[in-house]
Amino acid sequence: MKVKIGNEVKEYKNVWMEGNIVKVINHPKLPHFFEITELNTHKETANAIKTMIIHGAGAIGVTAGFGMAQAALEAPDRNFDEYISEAANTLKNTRPTAQNLFYAIDRVIVSIKKEDSVEKKRKAAIKEAQRISNDDEQACRKIGEYGKELIKNGYGILTHCVTGGLAFVDYGSALSPIKFAHYEGKKIFVFIDETRPKCQGARLTAWELLQEGIPHAIIVDNAAGYYMNKGDIDICIVGADRVASNGDVANKIGTYEKAVLAKENGIPFYAAFPLSTIDLECPGGNYIPIEERSQDEVLYNYGKTDSGEFERVRVSPLGSQVKNPSFDVTPAKYITGLITPRGIIKPTKKNILGLFK
Missing domain, CATH: 1.20.120.420 (translation initiation factor eif-2b, domain 1)
Known part of the structure; x- marks a missing residue:
């Protein structure tokens, strides 16, 4: 990268x-x-x-x-x-x-x-x-080469979490089609969910797009529906952390609600990933283990002050408890297609099994 x-x-x-x-x-x-x-x-x-x-x-x-x-x-x-x-x-x-x-x-x-x-x-x-x-x-x-065909000139694209070279060895999953569309000279604009609580979108995806010179804006996690309803977003492309054999996709927390909003607004929603993300032994999303991370990720923010110092500050009251699942599952019915190194497929068990033939 x-x-x-x-x-x-x-x-x-x-x-x-x-x-x-x-x-x-x-x-x-x-x-x-x-x-x-x-x-x-x-x-x-x-x-x-x-x-x-x-x-x-x-x-x-x-x-x-x-x-x-x-x-x-x-x-x-x-x-x-x-x-x-x-x-x-x-x-x-x-x-x-x-x-x-x-x-x-x-x-x-x-x-x-x-x-x-x-x-x-x-x-x-x-x-x-x-x-x-x-x-x-x-x-x-290969994901980038296949996925770029989904992105037309002038598109607004929503992505979630970190899915570029920083999430893989290079290129990325969801960011790979975006990069390749940019390399072809297509005029695009990327909406990056901040992706609380670790803010991987605001910190990492934004940084990576800056390196590439790709126009973008960071939006708060709850703003995606607003921009979808306005007509600013033409396509959603996210990554995946585990894909069940039936096409259900586990990805960073907040992905599920973006998929539901996209369907409500008639916006195509794609998940991009290599074949190593597919768990053929997992029959459905309900069987995917969901990591629960530390309460501190939500209770505190960490960043750089105007004076150049790095500080951690508490943003929630003492005594409040936190639930912090790191992932959620998007059912296949909300997913338009899966962008893989072997092409773009509909999220069905038959199609997923066909990737390995």
């Missing part, structure tokens, strides 16, 4: 591995500072996923895959398999909703089990983790 540093524009991936070190763009520091964080062990990598130093469905999947490669490098010869199993559990227990994380970990484990020596197992883990990263990047590029 493009990153402006001073007067230069450089290309960065969101996550990569050098030797035994996993390197990630530090998300909490954005948009105020661009910083690369180095993760030296699989436990540090797991903590980075859990604390959302890096997040986004594809990104945490790739990062977890690299974490498994780190574990393979760390594991003692004598207890190699036991160490790998424990590392897999540590990484799987970081974030429960995103399917990509489990997909990546299991892929590395399968590659390890095919080998008969510890040295070969280590090499297989590293190779498979890198392959997962490459697959993620190419899948997101």
Whole structure:
């Protein structure tokens, strides 16, 4: 992805591995500072996923895959398999909703089990983790190439949360069609939901679109219906953290209400994701585990003051309790189509199964 540093524009991936070190763009520091964080062990990598130093469905999947490669490098010869199993559990227990994380970990484990020596197992883990990263990047590029055809010149586009290169290795899911439409010279305008409580839209998606020079505006989460009703929004494109086999989509909290509003206003609503987000063993959205995060994310705001200091301030009264689900489920009936690396399909079980043939 493009990153402006001073007067230069450089290309960065969101996550990569050098030797035994996993390197990630530090998300909490954005948009105020661009910083690369180095993760030296699989436990540090797991903590980075859990604390959302890096997040986004594809990104945490790739990062977890690299974490498994780190574990393979760390594991003692004598207890190699036991160490790998424990590392897999540590990484799987970081974030429960995103399917990509489990997909990546299991892929590395399968590659390890095919080998008969510890040295070969280590090499297989590293190779498979890198392959997962490459697959993620190419899948997101294909999503952009297919999805750009949905975006016409002059369109207003609503998106939610962080779905660009910062949510994957590069390009993104929902932002990928937007970027490719922009590259073709289409005049577009993006409405970015702020995406409370972590404000990933206001902080990360806005930052990424600024790097690309794509016109946009941040709107409060409750304003989407207003702009839909005004006729300013022509299409909605969101990402996904897990997709059930029947086409139900789990995504960042607030997605469901946007889909309902879009249907009420006759606006097409699409979800974009790589195949690694699909959970074929999940029959429907009611079976998707929904992560409940810390009350502090809602009780406090954190940001940069006019004097340049970073402060956390409480915005809610002492004694108030918080419910903070990080995701919700949008039933397939509210979704116009699914943008995948293999084309755009209607959200039905038959079509989803067909993606894997």
